[in-house]
Amino acid sequence: MTHHDGEDSPEPMASVRLRRAARGPEGAVRVLALHGLAGSVSSWAPYERLALDEVELWDGELPWGSAGDPGWSLRDxxxxxVERALxxxxxxxxLLIVHSFTAGPAxxxxxxxxxxxxxxxxxxxxxxxxxxxxxxxxxxxTYYLGGFxxxxEEGLRIGGGERLPAEVRAAMALRVRDRVGPYGxxxxxxxxxxxxxLDVASLRLPVLVVAGSEDFAAPPDDARALAAALxxxxxxxxxxxxxxAMAEQPQRFADAVHELLRETFPAAPATPSPSDVHPYVPELT
Known part of the structure; x- marks a missing residue:
């Protein structure tokens, strides 16, 4: 499902799709999930299978996705x-769910x-x-330029690339990198x-920040610092x-999302609260 800002508008349009309708009798909670840089809507397949009946799940194709227009980085x-997708x-x-690079613009x-x-x-x-x-x-x-x-490559591996030889996966990652380009x-x-x-202190809404302990791309301390500042x-x-996290540990991720839904939307049922809650650390602000 694609929505345009207007036929004659020079601004880029946003493309969103109803991925799964709510299955409950009423009281649907509309959830929009947005992938990261060089990502795709397939990132949300594991959560789609585990989402509560009350969840109406949408996803968005962003121009920096794996199938997007590389020219976005020159002009947009x-x-x-993100606003257009919303x-x-x-x-x-x-409820908005965002991953990786898209967290900043969101x-x-x-x-x-x-x-x-x-x-x-x-x-x-x-x-x-x-x-x-x-x-x-x-x-x-230097780290992010040389190791981008x-x-x-990690995204390709998690997305099913384990079936490919490591050298093939590495070559594919370099092709994706070249498509993203220096401007991306x-x-x-x-x-x-x-x-x-970012004036995150102005965001007066519940924000759940999820990190992986073995994330070599986005340090867990980044997520901890953001949670502390909100x-x-x-x-x-x-x-x-x-x-x-949404693909590597889908059940754990779904449990965390549903706990937030239970708190924010009391009419929505939720699974038991997971035990891996870490209090944020105020001194990181």
Whole structure:
């Protein structure tokens, strides 16, 4: 399902799709899930199978996805695309789920509309987020520039690439990297560098931040710091998990989402609360 801002509008359109209708008799909770850089809507297949009957699940095809237009990085503000995706869901989004790179633009978009309505709750998976400008160094730029393909290769592996020889998977990751291009990488790292300037204190809604203990791309301390800075942030660390919690540990992820749904939307049933809740650490702010 695609919604346009207008036939003559020069602005890019947002494409969203109803992935699964709610199965309950009434009281559907509209959930929109947005993939990360070079990701795809297939990222949400594991959660789709585990979602509560009351969940009406939507996903969005963003221009920085694996099948998107590489030209987006030359002209577009990623936060605009997130806003358009939010506005494209009929009836509005109750819960927004975002992964990896998209977390930064999504938070920027939510800050913009902090006082004008939006989702009632958010789940952020593996965010790239730091609280102070001096948390960054030249070593960070070197790490992410030289190792960008490793993140892409990990995504291919989690998405089913274990069936492929390692050398084939590595070659595919390099092709994806080249398709993203230097300007796409600059959009990624630029959003990361802007994260200390985000007014996350203005986000007066529950935000669940999920991290994997073995994530070599987005350090778990980034997620912990973000949760600490949010007025209603909560942090969950999944042990033995990397950058793709929703695919690597789908049941654990679904349980965490449903616990948030039970709290935010009392009419929705939920599974028992998982035991891996970690309090956020205030001193990281």
């Amino acid at each position: 503000d990623p936060a605009d695309h 506005d494209a869901v009929p009836g509005g989004v109750d 938070l920027e978009a939510l800050v913009r509309r902090a006082h004008s309505g939006g989702p009632r709750a958010v789940v952020v998976i593996a965010p790239f987020h730091r609280r102070r400008t001096d948390d960054f160094s030249w070593d960070d730029a 393909h490793r993140i892409l 990488w600059q959009q990624f790292f630029g959003a990361y560098l802007r994260s200390p300037f 007025p209603d942030g909560r942090f969950r660390l999944f042990d033995d998990c990397g950058h793709f």
